[in-house]
Amino acid sequence: MIRIFVLLLLAFCPFAADVAAEDRPPNIVLVMADDQGWGDMAYNGHPVLKTPHFDAMAREALRLDRFYAAAPVCSPTRGAVLTGRHPNRFGCFSWGHSLRPQEITVAEALREAGYVTGHFGKWHLGSVREGSPVNPGASGFDRWISAPNFFENDAILSDGGKAVQTQGESSEVVVDLSLEFIEQSQASGKPFLAVVWFGSPHAPHVALPEDVAGYPDQPRAKQNFYSEVTAMDRAFGKLRKGLEELGVRENTVLWYTSDNGALPRVGSSGGFRGKKGDIYNGGLLVPAMIEWPARIPTPRHDATPLNSTDILPTVLEIAGVPVPDDRPLDGVSLLPLIEGRPLAERSMGFWSYPVRGISTPSAEWMAELLAAQQSGAELPSDPVRLRMDAGEIEPIDPPGFPGHAAWVSGPWKLHRIQPANRPEPRFELYDLEADPNESMDLASKESSRMAAMRKELEAWLASVVSSHNGEDY
DSSP, rough: OHHHHHHHHHHOOTTTTHHHHSSSEEEEEEEEEESTTTSSSGGGGGGGGHHHHHHHHHHHEEEEEEESSSSSSHHHHHHHHHHHHOOGGGGSSSOOOOOOTTSOOHHHHHHHOOOOOEEEEOSSOOOOSSSOOSSGGGTTEEEEESSSSSOEEEEEETTEOOOOOOOEEHHHHHHHHHHHHHHHHHHHHHHHHEEEEEOOOOOOOOOOHHHHHTOOOHHHHHHHHHHHHHHHHHHHHHHHHHHHHHOOOOEEEEEEOOOOOOOOTTTTTTTTTTTTOSSHHHHHEEEEEETTTTTTOOOEEEEOOOGGGHHHHHHHHHHHHHOOOEEEEOOOOOOHHTTTTOOOOOEEEEEEEEEEOOOOOOOEEEEEHHHHHTTTOOOOOOOHHTTTTTTOOOOOTTTOOOOEEEETTTEEEEEEEEEOOOOOEEEEEEETTTTTOOSSSOTTTOOOHHHHHHHHHHHHHEEEEEHHTTTTO
């Protein structure tokens, strides 16, 4: 009798099913490019690039036009996405550095709340071998088919720790794996988190001939770079279409962004100062969009300053999951913005700490793992590659906070630059509203503003050092 009543209700109330779907926790799909700058989008004015699927989402969704990567290189920003915290808080200073197992990730929080969780593509936050304390499985993901770093076509990936040879264009492979996971998750009746991290357009750029043919008048290096972006765009279109075909698009939060600013030589910062590796806007501003048809029915643009660290608190709030309150978060929930309300003004900090990256040759390591599996041998349990020391905390006490830090507060951005060989930092201050390219230093003219912002920035830097030194755990 109850089933008959439900069927009659659906028959006479055509939107009853949609309401029921909206009452369920939303599905979450977090997509990230590898080295796509703010200007590497046709919708952001690139004169050559073809990105029709990204352009379509930019027209149809909530476009975030002033979205900052948490760091100017890849691993730190990825760690910030998963934790809602600046990466220096957990020692992820540069590329190849890892998470700490003591961190609470968005995957762990959602899995605890009943979500099925999956990671597909580039990891670069630790090992993707079994037994590592910082592989995707140890970081909250039920299903993971991942690479230790960027990867190209026909890549060898790690399926839960087992090397598997894939066939096809790298971005499309990752999308196919994620859609398979989403379909399986639907069968389970549980909401899902799918983290889809492309290995493109990171160098070296290995493009399909049919994509290269679309850029006949470009220099060879740019041909291949543009073609990788176009292939990634096509894969992203396949993902959006797949969500529609699986019947989950309406109540799925699809969030797209990149891990850092534009590549030197081939990438476009959109005219902003700097490129990948820089704390100036060209190294930090990235494309970003959110689609959630159930809650964002009308397309719009927003230029509020936002950050990769905002992803965790936003996702947890819209899923009805408590945000960790036992440690400082640097991100804030963007739910008010999603709902069309203004976001309270906030400040955000950046800090490029002077530590070298760690080599993580994905193709080499994964080929070794596959060869060992095929021969029946076992690779040595290398503690360095497995990042077995990831949970160890080595305190730092940096005199004067070395490196390049910055503080964004409203339209103002203060830079604090202290090379290792300088006893005192120097400062630069820019009005981003009047000077988004950071070309007119106003530090001497705005001395009181600079002093106030310096105090805020250095208090934040001290907080980051305390976190790094283990005081949050």
